Structures are given as structure tokens and as C-alpha cells.
Amino acid sequence: MPKLMIVLGSVREGRIGLPIAEWVKRTAEADGRFEVDFADLAAIALPFMDEPNHPRLRRYTKRHTIEWSERVDAADAFLFAFPEYNYSYGPVIKNALDYLHAEWNRKPVGFVNWGGNSGGTRAQTALRPVVGALGLVMTTGNVEINVPQRQLSDGEFVPNEQQASVLKRQLDELLRLGEALRPLR
């Protein structure tokens, strides 16, 4: 079974990102076609990228990098869940990406974004060249949520029909892209 890593890229106390990412996790697990790894960047707590060598060389010197490298290497596909901060992505997701190189290469990625004014569209648009530089291959039709706080019920994020169907399509696409890309890795 392919391994899907859900990367949660917001770490603030009281973040809405956690209930959103938990919805993504529940959905991916219920889907049954993936082994799911839930990578909460708050728990992983990488410092600002502090390796002396370019990640392309894969000569890592820090335990946190080696652990992150092994975990990402084991994944076959990714869903990045992160908010829009000041018309862009927050630093946490970029930092986690910058640590590694080949571990991301030729693997599919989908996005789940949210925002207050926007649905996180600008955050996602800003991250696209970054994931492109790393050889990740993006899905189309990503989840974008405007003011997700309105969809909380007892601390749980309750998707609307459109969000649920877009996420389902992303899982389909991640599976297909993953199969197509596997021989290139």
C-alpha cells in the first residue's frame, strides 16, 4: 500500500490547522488505499534549517535532519495542509521542505489550504514554485477553505460537500500520479 504523508504546516497554539489536518487524516484512512503517516510539524519541531551542506548532497549532520529524511523518504505521496499568512505560506512548511531534496523528488503532492480573507489560495500559489524546485509533482483541484472556524463542531472540522469531494478527487489523483511516477524514482 502506498504511504501518504499528511504534513501539517501550522504550529500556533489554538491552530485551526489541527482539526483540518485531522479531517484529512480521517478521510485518507477511511479511504483505505493508503498507509497514512501524520506529520505534525509542531511535534516534529525542526529548528530553522541548520545543515552545513546542501541537501542535494545528502550529507546530513543533525539527528533531526536524519529522522526527517528517513520519514519523508518512506512516503510515496504527500498532502500539505497549511494556512495563508500575509498573502503567502508561513515559514514552517518552507523550512521543512528546505531540509531535504531527493526525498521529495518525483512524488505527488496535493494541497489543503485555508485563510481568513482568502481560502489560502495565495499561500498555495506561493508554494508552487518551491515544490516544483524539489521535483514534487502537483495535483490539480486542491482544497481551499475560507474561515474554517465556521465549520467547527465540538472541536471537529466538518467539511461541506464540495470540500469533501475535492479531497476525495485529490486522493484519487495522488494514487494515480504516484503509480505513474514510481518508475522515474
Ligand SMILES: Cc1cc2nc3c(=O)[nH]c(=O)nc-3n(C[C@H](O)[C@H](O)[C@H](O)COP(=O)(O)O)c2cc1C
Ligand atoms: C500572522 C497571520 C497572518 C495572516 N494572514 C492572512 C492572509 O494574508 N490571508 C488570509 O486569508 N488569512 C490570513 N490570516 C488568517 C489565518 O488564515 C487564520 O488565522 C487561520 O486560522 C490560520 O491558520 P492556523 O490557525 O492553522 O494557524 C493570518 C493569520 C495570521 C496569524
